[in-house]
Amino acid sequence: MFGVFCYYYSMAVIKVENISKHFGTLKAVDNLSFEVQAGQVFGFLGQNGSGKSTTIRMLLSLIHPSSGNIELFGKSIQKNRDAILEQVGAIIERPDLYPYLSATEHLQLFAKVRKKKIEASNIQNTLEKVGLAGRAQDKVQTFSLGMKQRLGIAIALVHNPSLIILDEPTNGLDPQGIADIRALIQHLAKEEGKTVFVSSHLLSEIEQVAHQILIIHQGKKMVEGVTKELLDPEKRIVQIKTTNDELALASIRTGSFGKYILPRKEGIHLKLPTLEIALLNESLVKAGVAVLGIETKNSLEDYFLQITSNA
Amino acid sequence: MWSLIQIELYKIFRRPRTYIAFGAIAALIVVIQLGLKIDGDAYAGFLMKDINDTLTVDGKVLNGYLICYILLQLLLVHVPLLVALIAADMISGEANLGTLRLLFSTPYSRTHWVIAKFIAASIYTILLLIWLAFLALFVSMWIFGTDDLFLMKSNYVVLIEQSDVLWRYVGAFVFASFSLLTVTSLGFLMSSLSSNSIGPIVGTMSAIVFFTILSTLNIPLFNLVKPYLFTTHMNNWKEFFDIKVNMDNEAIRGSILNIAKIKTSILVLTLHIILFVTASVIIIKKKDILS
Numbered sequence: 001m002f003g004v005f006c007y008y009y010s011m012a013v014i015k016v017e018n019i020s021k022h023f024g025t026l027k028a029v030d031n032l033s034f035e036v037q038a039g040q041v042f043g044f045l046g047q048n049g050s051g052k053s054t055t056i057r058m059l060l061s062l063i064h065p066s067s068g069n070i071e072l073f074g075k076s077i078q079k080n081r082d083a084i085l086e087q088v089g090a091i092i093e094r095p096d097l098y099p100y101l102s103a104t105e106h107l108q109l110f111a112k113v114r115k116k117k118i119e120a121s122n123i124q125n126t127l128e129k130v131g132l133a134g135r136a137q138d139k140v141q142t143f144s145l146g147m148k149q150r151l152g153i154a155i156a157l158v159h160n161p162s163l164i165i166l167d168e169p170t171n172g173l174d175p176q177g178i179a180d181i182r183a184l185i186q187h188l189a190k191e192e193g194k195t196v197f198v199s200s201h202l203l204s205e206i207e208q209v210a211h212q213i214l215i216i217h218q219g220k221k222m223v224e225g226v227t228k229e230l231l232d233p234e235k236r237i238v239q240i241k242t243t244n245d246e247l248a249l250a251s252i253r254t255g256s257f258g259k260y261i262l263p264r265k266e267g268i269h270l271k272l273p274t275l276e277i278a279l280l281n282e283s284l285v286k287a288g289v290a291v292l293g294i295e296t297k298n299s300l301e302d303y304f305l306q307i308t309s310n311a
Numbered sequence: 312m313w314s315l316i317q318i319e320l321y322k323i324f325r326r327p328r329t330y331i332a333f334g335a336i337a338a339l340i341v342v343i344q345l346g347l348k349i350d351g352d353a354y355a356g357f358l359m360k361d362i363n364d365t366l367t368v369d370g371k372v373l374n375g376y377l378i379c380y381i382l383l384q385l386l387l388v389h390v391p392l393l394v395a396l397i398a399a400d401m402i403s404g405e406a407n408l409g410t411l412r413l414l415f416s417t418p419y420s421r422t423h424w425v426i427a428k429f430i431a432a433s434i435y436t437i438l439l440l441i442w443l444a445f446l447a448l449f450v451s452m453w454i455f456g457t458d459d460l461f462l463m464k465s466n467y468v469v470l471i472e473q474s475d476v477l478w479r480y481v482g483a484f485v486f487a488s489f490s491l492l493t494v495t496s497l498g499f500l501m502s503s504l505s506s507n508s509i510g511p512i513v514g515t516m517s518a519i520v521f522f523t524i525l526s527t528l529n530i531p532l533f534n535l536v537k538p539y540l541f542t543t544h545m546n547n548w549k550e551f552f553d554i555k556v557n558m559d560n561e562a563i564r565g566s567i568l569n570i571a572k573i574k575t576s577i578l579v580l581t582l583h584i585i586l587f588v589t590a591s592v593i594i595i596k597k598k599d600i601l602s
Contacts (some may be wrong), residue, residue, distance in 0.1 A: 060416040062600040086418040096409025100325050109321065112314045113417040155413065 011074055013038050013163050013195045014059065019068030021054050021219075028054040030219040031068070036197055036212070041189045043210030043227070044199035051219035052199045053093050056167050059197075060090055072163065086115055089156035090165040095148035095172075099141035103132050103151050106140065107158045114159040123158060130154045131180060145172030153181065157188075164188060166198045170205055178205060185209045238277055240268045241292040242284070251287035252280075315423055319431030323397065329435070332393035333442055340382055340446040344454060347378060351455075358463055366468070368461060375452030376460040376476045380552065382447040387487055387546065390443065391494040391519055398432045398498030399511035402595065406506040406602040415600050425592050429499055436495045437488055444484050462552055471554055475564050483548040486573065489580040490545040494519065496587035497541075503591040506602045541583045544576035 014036035021029040029051040036042040046052045057063040059070060061081050070077045072084045097106060107126060111118035127133045130150040140148060149172050156164055166185070170178045186209055188194040200206050206213060207227060214224040223230065242248040245268055252258055252270070257280050260272040272280065277294060284291050323329050347354060351373045359372065402425070405411040414424055460471040471479070497518060501511035522542040525533050537543045550573045555566035567573065 057412070057600065060412075062412055062415055064597075064599060082418045082420060084418075085416060088416075090416055092412050092416070094409055096413070098322065098325075098408070098410060100327070101322075105325075109318055110413070110417070112318055113414075113419060115418065 011038070012036060012071075013040075013073060014042075014197060015069075015071040015074075016055075016059075017069045017071075019055070019058060019065045019070060021051075021058060021063060022066045027219050029058070029065075032216065032219070032221055033068075034214050034221065034224055036195060038195050039189060039193050040212055041185055041196045041198060041210045043206035043213040044197060044216065045201070045203055045206055045213055046199070046216040047201055050216050052201075052216060053167055054219075055216070056090070056092060056165055056197075056199060059165060060085070060088070060092070062092070086159075087162045088165060089159060089161035089163070090167070091149075091152040091156050091169060092165075092167045095145070095152035097140045097148055097151060100139060102137050102139050103127060103143075103154070104136045106151060107154060110155045111158055116159070118159055122160070126154045126158045129157065129184065131177075146174060146177050149173055150177070150181075153184070161194070163195045163197065166196065168200055168202075169198060170200065170202055178202075182209055235271050236274050236277065237262065237269060237271045237297045238280070239295045239297065240270070240280075240284070241295070242268070243290040243292060247287070248284055248289045248291075251284060251289060255283055255287075257283065312423060312427060315419060315427030316430050316434075319401075319428050320434060323431055323435050328400075329397060332390075332396060332439055335393060336386065336390070336439070336443050337446060339386065340443075340450070343382060343385070344378065344451060347373065347381075348454060362463075362468065371456060371458040372461050373455060374458040374460075375448070375455040376457060376473070376480075377462070378451040378455050379448040379480065380460065380462065382451070383483065383487075383548070386443060386447070387490070387548065390439065391491060391545075392516055394436050394439065394491050394494045395498045395512050395515040395519075397435055398495040399502045399515045400508050401428045401432050401499060402502040402591075403505040403511045404502075404508045406600075407508050409602055411602055412600050421595050422592050425503070425595050426588075429496065429588055429591070432495050432499060433492055436491045440484060440488055440491060444480075448480055460552070464553075469552060469554055470562060471552065472562070472564060475554075475562075479551040482551045482573075486548040486551065486577065489577050489584075490541075490548070493541045493545070493580045493583045493587075496584045496591075500587040500591045500594075503594045503598075539579065541580055544579050547572060547576040550576075 012035040014034075016032060016034050018031050018033055019029060020027065020031050032051070032055060044052055044055070054063060058065050059072070059077070061077050073087060075084060077084055101109065104123060104127070107123040111123060124133065124136070127136050130153050132147065132150050132154060135143070135147065140151065143151065149169065153166065153169055156166065169185075170181050173181060182205060185196050185198060189196050189209075189211075196209075198206065198210065210227050212225070213227050213230060215222045240248060249261075249268055252261060252268070257270060257272065257276070260270040260276075262269040262271055270280070277296065281291055281294060355373045359366075359368070402411065405414065415421055457473055457476075459473050460469075460476045462469040462471075494515070498511065498515040501514040501518070505511045505514075519542065522540050526537055526540050526543040550569055551567060553568035555563045555568050557563055
């Protein structure tokens, strides 16, 4: 325990080196490498089917990598699986649980598989933390998807792990629930010093909590970096809505704004300096384009869409 | 490991499905006992119609011991199907539910989980057998009383003294536990191969039916493999009720006619259990958990 504790504050908690996973001819994960530092909230982004869950399953040794190495807390997961997983709490994809057991029974059951003793008060506290204390004795078959998701998170937290892996934790939650989980993730990292690895395709959620992000597409790493650095506040992404998109695009391409066009399947998107948005509008009006609206965005979601549409 | 077994037992006995088998056995036994209580004399007369001219039997033929024998003959063929309902669902049911990934991402190896699940399923099987023994033997003894056990075999009759019967039932139930644990391990193996609940249950039942037919058919080609089929040995609990006789054709108390057959059967069944469970562990260890 002491060894893990010392390690925790000095090096990468997760170190993934060149892992690949093939299912027959399908390359689900392709030569992926990344590191997650202690105390970080690490955002793992990708569209559905991009390889996020396969990667997470490999981190938890549920799937055997075709090649590459995975280290958690500085030790190989293949060789030190049991000791490592004692320090990890995880939810993976859907919150699948036992319908005939209550929330408390679930936590009691999963507390039992931990080597350290977990007090009944911990179980109650964990349920309160995820907002399920009021339904503690109800069977899971009466729960909504959002409540199951909360219970899944509670199971991941009940043994007070150092590393928390959350795969799509806001699936099925209402806006209040999403905000609660976001606050919980921030609390776990800031107040409790946990390392949180969180995956999602709801990119707007990740950008608000993650220190570092990695975008994966078709199993390959597209980009990795510090969230703040990846977002360029000097430039904004704008979506232009007109009555005649063909005319608008032709006008933009022939003018000085052509270099700002972003390749997107639908709509007209440009990434340009904030001060030039008004000039763009003016040039379109002069070209006889009726501009219905210019929607400005500057979120990770646009960044994500840009990366994946270029792939 | 004990924690894992406790967890698995807890899950088994919290599921309503678990009690179907207990209910089904109770219902069948009660119906048969009721029928024999009401019309038992006619049934006994039918059983003995061929020997009534040559043999006079004193005492109560239709006693609790005979009722238990009749019940075991009827039920031990069908109980494996009830065992398969739980055993074949132990791994695949969790894969289907999506909870297998929760279990396999805990700090216990897959081997630990698989063995704990097998032990839990085995405890369920043994409890089912104890339930069967309680209803078929002790309740029958209570309702019908006890006397010497008179059995009609294919071309001879066996008469076992009342005081020489009970230990034979203990032996028969212990033997039956090996038979049913073989079914449990087969269901378990099927369960490790699939990610849905129905397939392994149907697969286990089909395998039992298939091998039982092979064991029953008297075709020279099949006779070569018969000694190695678990189904050939599953019904050998009856050997406990074949007794040696002396030169005067009198039953030798406390004897078993063919004890070697029982030992061979237990060995074959045990080897099957080890084979099926080992195969399950290897399959699960190598498997990618995608459910």
